[in-house]
């Protein structure tokens with residue numbers, strides 16, 4: 001039987017710069033980016049986002065709504 005502790009706090013650590021101080025981390029999803037499926041802080045998220053193709057950027061609601 002699996003024992004899963006639901007109260008266990010996740011460690012919010014940026015996958016790229018490894019900061020644990022960021023107040024917000026975002027799950028970065030992409031098919032091609034090297035930071036795909038990583039939890040990134042705001043700064044790293046923006047940098048990873050900028051590496052995406054326009055087509056990929058358009059799959060993100062906040063980007064598409066700016067157009």
Ligand SMILES: [Zn+2]
Nearest residue numbers: 014017041044
């Ligand atoms: Zn970071």
